[in-house]
Amino acid sequence: MSNNSTDEPTRDRLAIHTITTKAWPLEVALERYAAAGIGGVSIWVEAIEGMSATAASRAVQASGLQVPALVRGGFFCDSDSRVREQRIDHNRTLIETAAELSAEMLVLVVGATPGESLDRQRGWVQDGIEALIDDAKAANVRLAIEPLHPMYAADKSCINRLTEAREICESIRQPILGIAVDVYHVWWDPNLQREIQLIGANEALFAFHLCDWRVPTRDLLNDRALMGDGCIDIKGFRHMMDAAGFAGWNEVEIFSDEHWSRDQQTFLDEIIDRYARC
Template sequence: MNLDRCCVHTITTKPWSLAESVERYAAAGVKGISVWQNAVEGMTHAQAGELIRKNGLDVVSYVRGGFFPHTSAEERAKAIEHNKKLVEEAAALGAPLIVLVCGASPDQTLEASRAQIQSGIEAVLPFAEQMNVKLAIEPLHPMYAADRSAINSLAQANDISEAIGSPFVGVAVDVYHVWWEPNLEAEIIRCGKNDHLMAYHVCDWKVNTGDMLNDRGLMGEGCIDIKKISRWVDATGFDGYVEVEIFSNIYWQQDQQEFLGKIVKAFEEKV
């Protein structure tokens, strides 16, 4: 895929500061950046946005909101207020959307967590609309269902997005989490028909992964047919950035400039 659609998440090159990431991404021909909250240090979000745009990059998304479910009503209220704060930060940064890792509680049923996720998003939505920031529900692999996200398939994300029925609520498709789904093509078509496909993330699933969170592969290192999924995504009319998001204890320990070179090569050849 052409680098004109290449975006890299700051978490991918976690050892770099935001300033270093921006400079290095731009020099490598990357056009977009998705900013994790922890990357904005020592400056305001408005200053961070200015720094990014000054270097010729687009702010693609702000990561990550969500974590709505709790058995305590007080904690659920805190989560809603926290997400409103994130919306405010995203607006200051100039990010058009926030990616939602929706959360789950092992102390209650998945159905209860899913209901709280929908009500939490609905509570944040009026403020998001006011601030012109979209909310993208990212389904996570079922291995995270206990405590990280009760939204574990693209079908579930589509269900909630459609139930809410707002142009400010959609889905983020991350191949790491959804590549295994038997009806994936149909669900991608579904979110495309409803104009709810807001983000597309790529990395790879290593067959002999050593860590379910922090051993993701560079595109082409694993078993995901990324090119096929990319064709399905493009067929919906989605022409936005393709975001490289790799959590890797292995790559974080390596020379990040060399790693960025590998990312660019893999993006052009494997996406």
């Protein structure tokens, strides 16, 4: 790694997901992120439970932080068509919330239903997203499909590769629809570089989520590692994204029982250090 300070990423492109420092209420997270010189905060819906969107928006505006995303909508899959319609309506509400927070996008974790074919469920996902396009346009909120690792294919996401997300984007063909690339979920894909290039050529690289894959992983949900503590080539991944034209936020999103139990300020300081080094 070069010692030239110009090679180090600036914090104005760094955003932290509120889930990363889950122990902090929203107001505390906003205060601490801003004090650290971080530029953005991606807000999980759990962080604003019990708050009105207006109150949350005021807190964000007072912090001076920008909001790359509201996380997370989606969950379009269910065997009952009435339930699918209810979930589409819920996503409409989330789009309104994202707009009030001045969030750039709503991240979509698309969902999955055990026992249904993945191809059929991907059709439900496309139908659900198509139903939201006009609402997203009216609110000026982008929609970002986030593929999840195949270990979640049974019950959390029927979209597990960038290829599947890209194909839906290419079918719908709306500039307001793109993809959230999370290193934890797609680092293993043998077509990773090609897919990032294709998605970038379509101007559909909307988000870049950072963490690391711990070896050995002790829990498949809540054991993500700090960048540099796992096996993902974070710097190489960043170069692929940049080469494909990505110029957005670098968003740290870490689910970790271990890190949640620590002093969160110390954890935040380490995140900033690892962001600069990895």
